[in-house]
Amino acid sequence: MAKIKLPPVPSxxxxxxxxxxxxxxxxxxxxxxxxxxxxxxxWIDERTSLSGGLRWAMFRKVPKGTxxxxxxxxxxxxxxxxxxxxxxxxxxxxxxxxxxAYESIQYINNNxxxxxxxxxxxxxxxxxxxxxIFLHMGRTFFFGAYKYPRELNWVIGVALLVMxxxxxxxxxxxxxxxxxxxxxxxxxxxxxxxxxxxxxxSEFLRAGPYFGATTLSRFYAIHxxxxxxxxxxxxxxxxxxxxxxGTTAPPWIKAKGPEKLSEEKVTVEA
Amino acid sequence: xxxxQKEKYLRDYGTLKSQGxxxxxxxxxxxxxxxxxxxxxxxxxxxVLGAELGPKADPTSTxxxxxxxxxxxxxxxxxxxxxxxALVQLATIGVPTICLILLFLLPFYDRGPERRPxxxxxxxxxxxxxxxxxxxxxxxxxxxxxxxxxDIPVPANVVSQGPTAxxxxxxxxxxxxxxxxxxxxxxxxxxxxxxxxxxxxxxxxLPAQAIQRTLLNPSAPMPSFSALSEQxxxxxxxxxxxxxxxx
Ligand code: HEM
Numbered sequence: 001m002a003k004i005k006l007p008p009v010p011s012x013x014x015x016x017x018x019x020x021x022x023x024x025x026x027x028x029x030x031x032x033x034x035x036x037x038x039x040x041x042x043w044i045d046e047r048t049s050l051s052g053g054l055r056w057a058m059f060r061k062v063p064k065g066t067x068x069x070x071x072x073x074x075x076x077x078x079x080x081x082x083x084x085x086x087x088x089x090x091x092x093x094x095x096x097x098x099x100x101a102y103e104s105i106q107y108i109n110n111n112x113x114x115x116x117x118x119x120x121x122x123x124x125x126x127x128x129x130x131x132x133i134f135l136h137m138g139r140t141f142f143f144g145a146y147k148y149p150r151e152l153n154w155v156i157g158v159a160l161l162v163m164x165x166x167x168x169x170x171x172x173x174x175x176x177x178x179x180x181x182x183x184x185x186x187x188x189x190x191x192x193x194x195x196x197x198x199x200x201x202s203e204f205l206r207a208g209p210y211f212g213a214t215t216l217s218r219f220y221a222i223h224x225x226x227x228x229x230x231x232x233x234x235x236x237x238x239x240x241x242x243x244x245x246g247t248t249a250p251p252w253i254k255a256k257g258p259e260k261l262s263e264e265k266v267t268v269e270a
Numbered sequence: 271x272x273x274x275q276k277e278k279y280l281r282d283y284g285t286l287k288s289q290g291x292x293x294x295x296x297x298x299x300x301x302x303x304x305x306x307x308x309x310x311x312x313x314x315x316x317x318v319l320g321a322e323l324g325p326k327a328d329p330t331s332t333x334x335x336x337x338x339x340x341x342x343x344x345x346x347x348x349x350x351x352x353x354x355x356a357l358v359q360l361a362t363i364g365v366p367t368i369c370l371i372l373l374f375l376l377p378f379y380d381r382g383p384e385r386r387p388x389x390x391x392x393x394x395x396x397x398x399x400x401x402x403x404x405x406x407x408x409x410x411x412x413x414x415x416x417x418x419x420x421d422i423p424v425p426a427n428v429v430s431q432g433p434t435a436x437x438x439x440x441x442x443x444x445x446x447x448x449x450x451x452x453x454x455x456x457x458x459x460x461x462x463x464x465x466x467x468x469x470x471x472x473x474x475x476l477p478a479q480a481i482q483r484t485l486l487n488p489s490a491p492m493p494s495f496s497a498l499s500e501q502x503x504x505x506x507x508x509x510x511x512x513x514x515x516x517x
Binding site for chain 1: 303349380
C-alpha cells in the first residue's frame with residue numbers, strides 16, 4: 001500500500017510567544033501556587049461551562065429606579081435558607097415519635113449548646129418568612145409585576161406561598177405540646193370538611209382514620225423532606241425566570257428612548 | 271394586552287434595563303444588607319421571645335386551647351364570622367379555595383397593560399380590601415379571650431335537686447371550661463360565638479344522649495372527646511350532665 005506523505009507541519013503554529021520576563025505568568029513553584037485558584041476554576045469551567053451562566057445571572061442589568069422593595073424576594077429566600085440551616089440542626093436531635101418527641105425538644109432546649117437559641121431562630125424565623133413572603137407578594141401585586149411576560153412567575157409564587165403555609169402547619173405539631181397537638185387536630189378536622197378530597201386529605205395527614213403513632217412521623221416527613229424539597233425546586237425555577245425576564249422597573253418610571261442619545265452633541269477636536 | 275402593547279412593553283423595558291446597573295454588585299449589595307436585617311431580626315426574636323414548650327401533648331387531658339399559629343388566625347376567624355351551620359363548609363374550605371384560585375389566576379384575568387397602582391383602581395382597591403380584611407381577622411383572632419372561663423348561673427331546676435346535683439353541675443362546668451369548648455362556643459357571656467353554635471341552652475334543644483353522641487362523634491372541625499370518655503368516664507359524664515342541664 002502506498003503511503004501518502006503528510007505535508008510538513010509548521011512547528012507549533014499556535015504556541016504563544018515566549019513571555020519576556022520572569023514576573024509574567026507562573027514560573028517556579030511559587031508562581032504556580034499563586035495561579036492555583038485560577039487554574040482550578042479554569043479546570044472546572046472547561047468541563048462544565050458554568051461561568052457563562054454565572055456571568056449571565058450576575059452581570060445582567062437591573063432596570064433604573066429599582067428600590068428597596070425589590071429586596072423582599074431575596075429576603076424571603078434568605079429566611080428560607082435560615083430555616084433550612086437551623087432545621088438541620090434541630091433534626092440532629094429531634095425524635096419524631098409520639099413518646100419521645102416532646103422530650104427530645106426539651107433536651108434541645110435545656111442540654112444542647114445554644115439549643116434553645118437555634119430552636120427559637122427556627123420558630124420565629126417561620127413568622128419572619130411568612131411576613132416577608134406576604135410583603136413580597138404585595139410588592140409584586142401593587143407594581144403590576146404579575147403582568148406580561150411574568151405571569152408564570154406569579155403562579156409559581158402562589159404555589160410557593162401555599163407550600164410555605166404548609167410548612168408552618170406541619171411544623172406546628174412537631175414540638176408535641178398541648179397547644180400544637182390540639183391545634184393540629186382541629187386543623188386536620190377542618191381539612192376533612194372539604195368536598196371530595198377533604199376526607200382523603202385528612203386521612204393522609206393523620207396516616208389513618210385517627211390521630212395515631214405514625215401521624216407525627218408523617219408530619220415530620222412532610223415538614224422536612226417533601227415540602228422543602230418542592231420549595232427549593234420551585235424557588236430555583238422562580239429565580240431562573242427572574243434572571244431570564246429581568247425584574248420589572250417601578251411602574252411610574254418612564255422609558256426615555258434613544259432620542260436622548262441622538263440629541264447629544266459630539267464635539268470633534270480639531 | 272394585545273400584540274402591539276406587548277411589543278411596546280418589551281421595547282420600553284429593554285430601554286430601562288439597558289440604562290440600569292448590573293445586578294452584581296449593586297442589587298447584590300442591597301439584597302445582602304436586607305439579609306443582614308432579616309438575620310438580626312430573627313436572632314433578636316429568638317433571644318427575646320425564646321422557644322418555650324407548653325405542657326406535653328396529652329390526648330386525654332382536657333386543658334387545651336386549640337389555637338393555631340398567629341398567621342392562621344385569619345383562616346380560623348373566618349369560621350367565626352360565617353356562623354350558620356349550613357355555611358360552615360363554605361367558611362372552612364369554600365372561601366379559602368375560591369380566594370386561592372382567584373390568586374393563582376390573577377395574571378390571566380387582569381391582563382391590562384397599565385401597571386401603575388393609582389391607574390388600576392379595581393386591582394388596587396381589591397388589594398387594599400383583602401389586606402384590610404386579613405388584618406382585621408388576624409386582630410380578631412389575637413383579641414379573642416382565653417376560652418377557659420365559664421360562669422353561668424346554676425339553673426333553678428338543678429338547685430331544686432339538692433347540693434349533690436349542684437356539685438356535679440359545677441364539676442361539669444369546670445371540665446367544659448378546661449376543655450376549651452369556649453374557644454368555639456358561647457356559654458352565656460363567655461366564649462366565642464363560633465365556629466360552633468351557642469351552647470347557652472343546649473339542654474333545651476338536645477337530650478343528654480344526643481349531646482353525648484356529638485361529643486364522641488363530632489362533626490368537623492370539633493375534636494372528639496372519646497379519649498376522655500375512655501380514660502376518665504366520670505369527668506365525661508359530668509361534662510354531659512352539665513351541658514344537658516343548660517336550659
Ligand atoms: C419562597 C418564596 C419566594 C421567594 C424566595 C421569591 C423570590 C423572588 C426574588 C428574589 C425575586 C426578584 C425580585 C424581587 O426580589 O422582588 C422575585 C420576583 C418575583 N416574585 Fe417571588 N419569591 C417568592 C414568593 C413569591 C410569591 C408568593 C409571589 C406572588 C404570588 C411571587 C411573585 C413574584 C413575581 C411576579 C416576581 C417578578 C417581580 C418583578 O420582576 O418585579 N413570588 N421573587
